[in-house]
Amino acid sequence: MATGVQEGPVRRRVAVTGLGVVCPCGLDVPSTWAALLGGHSGVAPISSFDATGWPVRIAAEVKGFDPVARFGRLEARRMDRFSALARAAAEEAVADAGLDLPGPEPERVGVYLGTGIGGIGALVEGAQTFLQGGPRSLSPFFLPRVLANMAAAQVAIRHGARGPSLCVDTACAAGAHALGEAWRAIWNGDADVVLAGGSEAAVVPLAIAGFSAMKVLSRRNDDPARASRPFDAGRDGFVVGEGAAVLVLEGWDHAVRRDARILAELVGYALTCDAWHLTAPDPEGSGATRCMSLAIGSAHLEPEEIGYVNAHGTSTPANDVLETHAIRRVFGAHADRLAVSSTKSVTGHLLGAAGALEALATVLTLRDGMLPPTSTLELPDPECDLDYVPGHARRAEVRAALTNSFGFGGTNACLVLRRPEDRP
Numbered sequence: 151m152a153t154g155v156q157e158g159p160v161r162r163r164v165a166v167t168g169l170g171v172v173c174p175c176g177l178d179v180p181s182t183w184a185a186l187l188g189g190h191s192g193v194a195p196i197s198s199f200d201a202t203g204w205p206v207r208i209a210a211e212v213k214g215f216d217p218v219a220r221f222g223r224l225e226a227r228r229m230d231r232f233s234a235l236a237r238a239a240a241e242e243a244v245a246d247a248g249l250d251l252p253g254p255e256p257e258r259v260g261v262y263l264g265t266g267i268g269g270i271g272a273l274v275e276g277a278q279t280f281l282q283g284g285p286r287s288l289s290p291f292f293l294p295r296v297l298a299n300m301a302a303a304q305v306a307i308r309h310g311a312r313g314p315s316l317c318v319d320t321a322c323a324a325g326a327h328a329l330g331e332a333w334r335a336i337w338n339g340d341a342d343v344v345l346a347g348g349s350e351a352a353v354v355p356l357a358i359a360g361f362s363a364m365k366v367l368s369r370r371n372d373d374p375a376r377a378s379r380p381f382d383a384g385r386d387g388f389v390v391g392e393g394a395a396v397l398v399l400e401g402w403d404h405a406v407r408r409d410a411r412i413l414a415e416l417v418g419y420a421l422t423c424d425a426w427h428l429t430a431p432d433p434e435g436s437g438a439t440r441c442m443s444l445a446i447g448s449a450h451l452e453p454e455e456i457g458y459v460n461a462h463g464t465s466t467p468a469n470d471v472l473e474t475h476a477i478r479r480v481f482g483a484h485a486d487r488l489a490v491s492s493t494k495s496v497t498g499h500l501l502g503a504a505g506a507l508e509a510l511a512t513v514l515t516l517r518d519g520m521l522p523p524t525s526t527l528e529l530p531d532p533e534c535d536l537d538y539v540p541g542h543a544r545r546a547e548v549r550a551a552l553t554n555s556f557g558f559g560g561t562n563a564c565l566v567l568r569r570p571e572d573r574p
Contacts, residue, residue: 164336165405166414168247168398169510170239174210174391174497183514186493187543189525191375193389193498199355206362208374209353210391210498228291230269231351235394236301240345247398252310260313260341261306262332264324264348266502268298271354301349313341321557324348326505330419332399342404347506349394379526380463380492381470381534388464391498395506412570414513418449424560435476437562442480445564454484457548460512462556463492471533491539495526505555512553516569519547
């Protein structure tokens, strides 16, 4: 069943007032945005473990991030890497928004974070310790590090956020779903501020081996910077990435009262399910088509008012064709005038954090009037026949934009954002 936004009694506008990110191409928003616009790939040979002889030896790892240096040894011991990345991104987002949290009403501040796999690194480490040392060998922090909701919990504790807290675990759509559900919470009057986004740290042997066994990963080991090739005829799979992105969502009235800088307005959200297959998308793309249409409708916009789509664009043979066809069905003739790009060409696929990072990039597109490129697109697949902003960034004044996220299990999430000055 498709789920759109129903008319309700409150209907608050939702502003984006802060951004934070730690990802394969940057440890903060300015460096990440520069890399996305410049097409500077974050994909490289795996450094966190020895992948010699593996069929897949590349990933998009976060470079130069040390949880011990950032949080201290004791705090770092209590967190899996995905929680540490989320905390770092959230701290930048809160500072960027100019918020002094928890503020006078901590019960009105929430945290909604998505993840696809959660603390898989801590799980693998704990399993090895248990098998070698037995039941008395485990740390008391073992399970708290593994649990998927611990990134949200760590962020809430750090900032004293006592309002609604939610962990969203919907595979590769989790970050987008977290943003959409946070939007609902503010829209419905359940919170004034929500730190929302996603985090993932799955560059560990078990996850790489599992994805490799599914034959969904690129094996372009000798050319890592060009391995993630969305919409290109030579694409052969996605590249696993890690990182976190957090956006500060705020009731418009709340943001105006404190004279906040408003970067964008989140105006629409929808979620659907293909109900088709555990990992493969519906070949007709009906779930993706409905999700895009519902999101645009929930924003009270016409498809022709969307100027840019930040595509899911995974670099897998099935997704990129399906998404292209779905975009054509939603936008009709306007699809030929629409700019579409996949920032996964630079970042790889951050799984549960991907939707949050791509929403952040979409906000920056609206702010700066710059379209991030599909940087590795050289030879378009004939079935992928849209304007994917190939090779280089492009200047364009975009008033409203759509960002897509689709996940294993057929779960879909779409968000619509617009420039704040373009709505009365």
